[in-house]
Amino acid sequence: MTSESARRIVLASRPKGQPTADDFRLEPFPVPKPGAQQLLLRTLYLSLDPYMRGRMDSAKSYASPVAIGDVMTGECIAQVVESNHAGYAVGDIVLAHAGWQTHAISDGAGVRKIDSTDAPLTTRLGVLGMPxxxxYSGMRVIGQPKAGETVVVAAASGPVGATVGQLARLAGARAVGIAGGPEKCAFVQDELGFDSCIDHRAPDFAERLANACPNGVDVYFENVGGAIWRAVAPLLNKFARVPVCGLISQFGVSEYPGPDRLPGTMRDVLSKSLTIRGFINYDFAELYPDFLREVGAGIKSGAIRYKEDIVDGFENTPTAFIGMLNGRNFGKLLIRVAS
Amino acid sequence: MTSESARRIVLASRPKGQPTADDFRLEPFPVPKPGAQQLLLRTLYLSLDPYMRGRMDSAKSYASPVAIGDVMTGECIAQVVESNHAGYAVGDIVLAHAGWQTHAISDGAGVRKIDSTDAPLTTRLGVLGMPxxxxYSGMRVIGQPKAGETVVVAAASGPVGATVGQLARLAGARAVGIAGGPEKCAFVQDELGFDSCIDHRAPDFAERLANACPNGVDVYFENVGGAIWRAVAPLLNKFARVPVCGLISQFGVSEYPGPDRLPGTMRDVLSKSLTIRGFINYDFAELYPDFLREVGAGIKSGAIRYKEDIVDGFENTPTAFIGMLNGRNFGKLLIRVAS
Structure with missing residues (x-):
């Protein structure tokens, strides 16, 4: 039992386009008491991820929207501080979907004990976690890169993009990243070992991307949509695969003026025998053990590298989240809530 | 050697939108003489198929365009009337890509002897041919219908759609067809055994389609695009598959006014984990023996039915082709060139 106060961040209003600080509200609340078969979790690290923007909208996507006044959705690394549950002991470190709050009650559903100490804890929210x-699953099931092929991914310094490109390289493919600004591009090329990384802010971005893909594009890992898609689409080769795991450029946009680009895209799908396939990682849950083993080994050996952007202080969560949606993070964004 | 004159139909001009008779030109030419290792083929039946419309445009698709003045592309059943090729004897009946002409010289490339007489010859251009x-290949590789699922296909009285729906039924799925007019719809339901067939000319088409798919749509076999796609898309279930083999509604259209429907489609791809995959049958050539065996057996047993629309006279080819693009054929369209 602790006498400290708990805090949570709730959705105050639904954003129109980019969220602002006013769309969130920080609320103190008494540290809750676990009932029978329950746990009290104290958050150590909270993960901030682009998908959370989707949950702020009222439209149903692959998951239900966060209701106004409800705690924002999120995954965290937490410590068990009280336990009435036979499966967990005080002191256990767990992954949990506890949302944006410092303390949470859980009945153990969706809670996963972190049993390996091979990799730093925080990786379980990034390169060795959901991103x-x-x-891994999008590349293994849909992308299927082959030696000599070219793989393109945006947000290449982020945890999804960085892993996509490195998996492509490990498969013998050419990895071309897209990122915002010279610092991120240098990191993607020099530290992550991509063959090339193009700054999407460059005025001649589409031309640079085409030059970086002299043999066209065989896999485009889509997490952005919009202008990036329009630059990549003409480069797609016959039989190219497009795993779609996010459309960050579309959040909060409800009207799209013409021309209608769907017929041209469908024509490309037909004439190039393209595969466009959406997924969320839960679709491929049976691959999770393979993922932990393979990517875990890659981290241990140094074959797979990653970058984290850790922000201290729970109260900074909304600002950090808004910054991430504007590309201001550099690496996997985490909030250190407690240590 | 024969003293009769040969005839061919060439592309006279590229159509804007719907082709007209003026886009074609009938030309007599002397019956050619086969050289060493060559055959002279006499066309018995010429197949007319929607893909040919695409070859009339200058845009490169999965195949090269027909050049102005060149013979229109097409597959036919032909008889060998002269042979300097050890693999073929006079009298052999073959499948060949000889184009819109009464006689053709071949070196045997792409020519396939028809060795089975289990099914009528003409089926080798329809239900037991390319359509x-x-x-078969689109359903087996991409559609993968399961018992209890719902499969929707347009042009359901045509050779592709009719086969798609019957394969769906054989897999235990619900088959919902779309066709133009009450006569075709009745045929699709009553003769082909689809669970339902909706007339796309009905003013409340989208509502009727939704009513015919009370459990949503798991496979939409796309061969039309445009308004039909827009009616089907909202009905697609999580994990639905969309094999794309044609976009007949888009031929000759070069401008598409807004709104831009691509972002909404990509959002559906993501939120419903959809698979949209284009293909042409050559992509799956390794399945051709399975196809001949399985669909051949289905035709023999009566489990797979089909309808042919045979037009007499080579000179009627352009009119019949233009009619097909307007839905005026009823079943697989063939020209009987000679008997």
Whole structure:
């Protein structure tokens, strides 16, 4: 039992386009008491991810929207601080979908004990967590890169993109990243080992991308949509695969003026025998053990590298989240809530 | 050697939108003489198929365009009337890509002897030919219908759609067809055994389609695009598959006014984990023996039915082709060139 106060961040209003600080509200609340078969979790690290923007809209997507006044959705690394549950002991470190709050009650559903200490704890929210698994499962099931092929991915310094490109390289394919600004591009090329990384802010971005893909594009891992898609689409080769795991450019946009680009895209699908396939990582849950083993080994050996952007202080969560949607993070964004 | 004159139909001009008779030109030419290792083929039946419309445009698709003045592309059943090729004897009946002409010289490339007499010859251009194989391979590789699922296909009285729906039924799925007019719809339901067939000319088409798919749509076999796609898209279930083998509604259209429907489609791809995959039947050539065996057996047993629309006279080819693009054929369209 602790005498400290708990805090949570709730959705105050639905954003129109880009969220602002006013769309969130920080609320203190008494640290809750676990009932029978329940746990009290104290959040150590909270993961901030682009999909959370989708949950702020009222439109149903692959998951239900967060209701106004409800705690924002999120995955965290937490410590068990009280336990009435036979499966968990005080002190256990777990992954949990506890949302944006410092303390949470759980009945154990969706809680996963972190049993390996091979990799730093925080990787379980990034390269060895949901973002890494999104990259791994999308590439393994849909992308299927082959030696000599070219793989393009945006947000290449982020946890999904960075892993996609490195998996492409490990498969013998050419990895071309897209990122915002010279610092990120240098990191993607020099530290992550991509063959090339193009700054999407460059005025001649589409031309640079085409030059970086002299043999066309065989896999485009789609997590952005919009202008990036329009630059990649003409480069797609016959039989190219497009795993779609996110459309961050479309959040909060409800009207799209013409021309209608769907007929041209469908014509490309037909004439190039393209595969466009959406997924969320839960679709491929049976691959999770393979992922932990393979990517875990890659991290241990140094074959798979990653970058984290850790922000201290729970109260900074909305600002950090809004910054991420504007590309201001550099690496996997985490909030250190407690240590 | 024969003293009769040969005839061919060449592309006279590229159509804007719907082709007209003026886009074609009938030309007499002397019956050619086969050289060493060559054959002279006399066309018995010429197949007319929607893909030919695409070859009339200058845009490169999965195949090269027909040049102005060149013979229109097409597959036919032909008889060998002269042979300097050890593999073929006078009298052999073959499938060949000889184009819109009464006689053709061949070196044997792409020529396939028809060795089975289990099914009528003409089926080798329809249900047991390229259209049937398009249906079979698209359903087997991409559609993958399961018992209890719902499969929707347009042009349901045509050779591709009819086969798609019957394969769906054989897999235990619900088959919902779309066709133009009450006569075709009645045929699709009553003769082909689809669970339902909706007339796309009905003013409340989208509502009727939704009513015919009370459990949503798991496979939409896309051969039309445009308004039909827009009616089907909202009905697609999570994990639905969309094999794309044609976009007949888009031929000759070069401008598409807004709104831009691509972002909404990509959002559906993501939120419903859809698979949209284009193909042409050559992509799956390794399945051709399976197709001949399975669909051949289905035709023999009566489990797979089909309808042919045979037009007499080579000179009627352009009119019949233009009619097909307007839905005026009823069943697989063939020209009987000679008997």
């Amino acid at each position: 890494g698994f999104t990259a | 049937g194989f398009t249906a």
